[in-house]
Each structure stands twice: as C-alpha cells, then as structure tokens.
Amino acid sequence: MIELVIDQRRKDLGGFEVGRVLPFAKRRMVGPFVFFDHMGPVEFQPGFPRNVDVRPHPHIGLSTVTYLFDGEITHRDSVGVTQRIHPGEVNWMTAGSGITHSERFETLRADGGKMHGIQAWVALPVEDEEIDPAFHHHGVDDLPTYESGGLWARLVAGEAFGAKAKVRTRSPLFYVHWRLQPGAQGQLPAEYPERAAYVAQGVVEAGGQTLQTGQMAVFAPGQPVLFTAVTEAVVMLLGGEPVGPRFIEWNFVSSSRDRIEQAKADWKAGRMKLPDADHDEFIPLPEPPPPPNPMS
Numbered sequence: 001m002i003e004l005v006i007d008q009r010r011k012d013l014g015g016f017e018v019g020r021v022l023p024f025a026k027r028r029m030v031g032p033f034v035f036f037d038h039m040g041p042v043e044f045q046p047g048f049p050r051n052v053d054v055r056p057h058p059h060i061g062l063s064t065v066t067y068l069f070d071g072e073i074t075h076r077d078s079v080g081v082t083q084r085i086h087p088g089e090v091n092w093m094t095a096g097s098g099i100t101h102s103e104r105f106e107t108l109r110a111d112g113g114k115m116h117g118i119q120a121w122v123a124l125p126v127e128d129e130e131i132d133p134a135f136h137h138h139g140v141d142d143l144p145t146y147e148s149g150g151l152w153a154r155l156v157a158g159e160a161f162g163a164k165a166k167v168r169t170r171s172p173l174f175y176v177h178w179r180l181q182p183g184a185q186g187q188l189p190a191e192y193p194e195r196a197a198y199v200a201q202g203v204v205e206a207g208g209q210t211l212q213t214g215q216m217a218v219f220a221p222g223q224p225v226l227f228t229a230v231t232e233a234v235v236m237l238l239g240g241e242p243v244g245p246r247f248i249e250w251n252f253v254s255s256s257r258d259r260i261e262q263a264k265a266d267w268k269a270g271r272m273k274l275p276d277a278d279h280d281e282f283i284p285l286p287e288p289p290p291p292p293n294p295m296s
Contacts, residue, residue, distance in 0.1 A: 173240030203234030
C-alpha cells in the first residue's frame with residue numbers, strides 16, 4: 001500500500017530551518033505537487049535579523065501555496081498585492097508567465113513568537129503554464145472543515161471527502177489538514193491516482209507502517225488508506241491527477257528546459273518586475289556550482 005517513505009531533509013535558510021520533502025530523487029511529484037517544504041517549527045525572539053526574511057525572487061509555471069499552523073508572514077508581489085497570512089488561511093499565488101514576491105516576518109520580528117507551516121508548489125498544466133500571474137488570499141470561511149471522533153479536518157484546496165474549497169485550482173487535486181487525537185482514525189479515499197500524507201507533528205500508523213514527524217508516505221493507487229493516531233498528530237494529505245513531468249531549477253518550474261533558461265536569463269538581466277511595495281533588494285540568480293576538481 002505504501003510505495004515509498006520520504007524523510008525530510010533539513011536545510012538552513014539563513015536563520016531558520018525547513019524540512020525539504022519534495023522533490024525527491026525517487027519521487028519528483030505527487031499529482032501536481034512538485035515542491036513541499038515544512039517550515040520550522042521555530043520560536044523567534046523579538047528583534048531577530050532581517051536576513052531571515054525571504055527577499056524578492058521570481059517564479060514561473062507554478063502556483064505557490066502557503067499554509068501556516070503558527071505565526072504570520074507578509075507577502076508582497078509584482079501584481080501589486082500586499083497580504084498578511086495567519087494560521088488556517090491560504091495564500092495561493094499563480095506565477096504563470098512570471099511573478100516576483102517576497103515573504104517578510106515583520107510582525108514576528110516586532111513581537112516574537114512561533115513560526116510553523118508548509119510551503120508547497122503546484123505545477124500548472126501545460127496549457128496554463130503561461131497564464132497571467134495572479135494572487136488570491138482565502139480566509140478560514142473559504143475552507144470547509146469537519147470534526148468527529150477525535151479527528152478535525154480542513155480542506156485547504158481542491159476537492160475531497162465530498163467537499164470543495166473556494167481556492168481556484170487548474171487541475172484536479174486535494175490538499176487537506178488533519179488534526180488527530182491519540183487513537184483517532186481517519187481514512188484517505190482512493191479517488192485520486194496519486195496520493196501522499198505528510199506527518200507534520202506526532203506519530204500515526206497507516207498502510208501497516210508507523211510514520212513519524214517529518215516523514216511523507218506515498219501510497220499506491222486503488223485502495224483507501226486507514227490512519228490511526230498513535231499520539232496527538234498533525235497530518236497533511238495531498239495529491240491529485242498527474243500533469244506530466246516537470247523541470248525544476250531554483251524557483252522555476254516548466255515542462256520546457258528552454259523556458260527555464262529564458263526565465264534565468266530574464267531574472268539575471270533585470271527584466272522581471274520587482275514587487276511594487278518591496279523593490280529595494282532581491283535574491284540574485286544562484287551561480288552554477290564549479291565543475292569537480294579532477295585532482296581531488
């Protein structure tokens with residue numbers, strides 16, 4: 001039932017750590033989900049340095065999905081949007097032909113507090129890769145919830161369990177937040193061909209295996225999956241219909257390698273507009289690593 005278990009790889013982003021899950025060498029995507037980072041958890045003290053912020057940077061060919069368990073982030077982008085996101089809300093940014101944005105921690109810098117959440121990228125279908133960029137914020141009222149028998153659930157995006165979120169998606173997918181009390185059970189239906197579950201907190205049993213914090217299980221298609229919480233747990237369910245293979249380099253996703261090279265050239269040459277409300281700095285295009293030293 002479980003095809004693969006992926007352990008998060010911890011990465012320091014210059015002030016706090018994320019757990020990188022997707023892409024993975026043996027599993028590049030799950031449905032249209034091409035990137036999945038577990039941010040934190042980290043407890044910030046007031047006055048922490050600005051290098052923790054994510055300075056303006058570009059994207060093409062995808063939608064970014066920001067979802068928080070704790071904390072606050074201020075988003076600013078090149079289509080003129082400034083939007084704070086709080087726990088349980090969704091920031092859905094569609095890059096399409098190209099967008100730039102920043103993510104700042106101004107409220108946490110002033111007051112201190114916990115930061116904990118998930119940053120995911122959803123690849124756009126080929127026919128939508130070059131659509132106009134856009135941004136949509138969705139509060140908790142746009143996201144259906146359910147509670148029974150120690151299981152609480154929120155549909156973050158897509159369709160699942162007979163419900164539909166108001167977040168506009170470009171391909172069939174589901175993205176669900178579960179909170180489970182010890183001993184509580186939940187079942188993931190078999191309706192999508194590609195499905196996975198990420199344990200953001202706690203321990204659960206699923207598909208005959210025990211899954212710990214920081215692990216993603218990718219499931220074989222065709223059978224429902226029963227989950228049982230060993231401890232209090234937070235689980236993110238995700239997947240959908242595949243959209244085909246994608247190239248991914250830095251912040252760019254595309255079905256065409258040439259399109260990624262063009263985006264890299266555009267960013268390096270300053271041809272991509274910076275956010276209206278955050279244009280005094282940016283993240284440069286990373287230089288390619290030097291070739292291996294043949295004498296080493």
